[in-house]
Amino acid sequence: MLAANSPSALEGIVYDGGSSARPDRYDPSFWKQKLQKAKTYGILGPIIKKLEGYNPVETAFEGRFKTEKLWKRGLNKRLWVQEAISEYAASGCAPGPVSSSSLASSSYAGQRTNVSTEALRASLTLDALDCAYVFACAQFLLLAPCALAFLTSFNTPRAGLSCRSLTYLVYAISQVCEMGLWAWEARLKTRYGARWSETQPVAKRICWWGQVFVGFVAIFAAVGGTMMQLLGVYRSCACKVPASYWLRLRDPDAYIILSDNTAADIDAAQRWWTVTGSTAVGIVSIVCALAWWHQRRLRKVFRDEADKIESDRIC
Known part of the structure; x- marks a missing residue:
C-alpha cells in the first residue's frame, strides 16, 4: 500500500462518504520559501500571483493523498513510522517495557497483546544488517x-x-x-x-x-x-585519444587508427561486447524476475492480512 504509485486504493479504503478532506500541511520546500519571499517584491509580486495556478505538470489524483517525489518516498515512509510510534505511545495503549520477542510471539488473529513502545520501535527500525x-x-x-x-x-x-x-x-x-x-x-x-x-x-x-x-x-x-x-x-x-595523452596530442603514441574495421577493433569487440552485453541482459532478467516475485509476494501478504481482519470480525 505505501509503495504504490497510485493512492486510489488507499483513498477507497479510508473514504467515509463525505467530501475530500482538507489537504495536510507540509513544510514549504526551499524553492517555495524563495517564491513566497519573491512575492513581496514590487515588480515580481504581481507577475508571480498572475502565474499561480498554472502548472505544466498536473496531478492525476484529487484526494487527500498525493504521490511523493520518488527520491523522497523512503524518508516520507520513515517519518510515517516515527509518527505512528509516537501516537501509539501517546495513546496510553503501550504497556511497560517488555522483551522484543513478545512482538513476534503475539498472534494477530488470536488474543492480541499490546507491546511496549520500545519493542515496537525496535521491530520497525532498520538494524546494521538491514542497512547493509x-x-x-x-x-x-x-x-x-x-x-x-x-x-x-x-x-x-x-x-x-x-x-x-x-x-x-x-x-x-x-x-x-x-x-x-x-x-x-x-x-x-x-x-x-x-x-x-x-x-x-x-x-x-x-x-x-x-x-x-x-x-x-x-x-x-x-x-x-x-x-x-x-x-x-x-x-x-x-575522443578516442586516451586521457593520459590529452596534454600531449603530438605524441606518436596518441595516434588513432581512423578505420573502424581493424583486426584489433574486431577482436576487442568480440571479447568485450559479447561478455558485457550478455551479462547486462542476465542482470536485467534477474532483476525483473525478482521484481515480479516481490509484487506477487506483496499481494499474497495483503490477502492474508485481509483474511485475518475478516476472521476477527466474524469471531
Whole structure:
C-alpha cells in the first residue's frame, strides 16, 4: 500500500462518504520559501500571483493523498513510522517495557497483546544488517550497469580512459555521492523533525550545496553524454585519444587508427561486447524476475492480512 504509485486504493479504503478532506500541511520546500519571499517584491509580486495556478505538470489524483517525489518516498515512509510510534505511545495503549520477542510471539488473529513502545520501535527500525542489505542492493543496481558500460568503453576501440569511459566513471561517482548526501539529509530530517524548516544548521547548508553540485555534475554527465553520443562527438578522433595523452596530442603514441574495421577493433569487440552485453541482459532478467516475485509476494501478504481482519470480525 505505501509503495504504490497510485493512492486510489488507499483513498477507497479510508473514504467515509463525505467530501475530500482538507489537504495536510507540509513544510514549504526551499524553492517555495524563495517564491513566497519573491512575492513581496514590487515588480515580481504581481507577475508571480498572475502565474499561480498554472502548472505544466498536473496531478492525476484529487484526494487527500498525493504521490511523493520518488527520491523522497523512503524518508516520507520513515517519518510515517516515527509518527505512528509516537501516537501509539501517546495513546496510553503501550504497556511497560517488555522483551522484543513478545512482538513476534503475539498472534494477530488470536488474543492480541499490546507491546511496549520500545519493542515496537525496535521491530520497525532498520538494524546494521538491514542497512547493509539496502546499501549492497542499491550499490549493485547502480554500479553494475555503469561498470559494464565502463569496461566496454575502456577496452574498445582502444584500451584507456577516454571521453566515453570518463563520462561513465563521473556519472557513477556522482550517483554514489548523491546517495550518501540523500542519506545524510534523511538522518538530519529525522533528527530535527518539525523544526527542520526553521533551523539552519551548518550540516543542512553543506548537504544542500553538496546535492546541488553533485546533481549538476550528474546531469551534465547524463544529459551531456547523451547529447555527445547523438551528435557523434564520441566517434571523433579526439575522443578516442586516451586521457593520459590529452596534454600531449603530438605524441606518436596518441595516434588513432581512423578505420573502424581493424583486426584489433574486431577482436576487442568480440571479447568485450559479447561478455558485457550478455551479462547486462542476465542482470536485467534477474532483476525483473525478482521484481515480479516481490509484487506477487506483496499481494499474497495483503490477502492474508485481509483474511485475518475478516476472521476477527466474524469471531
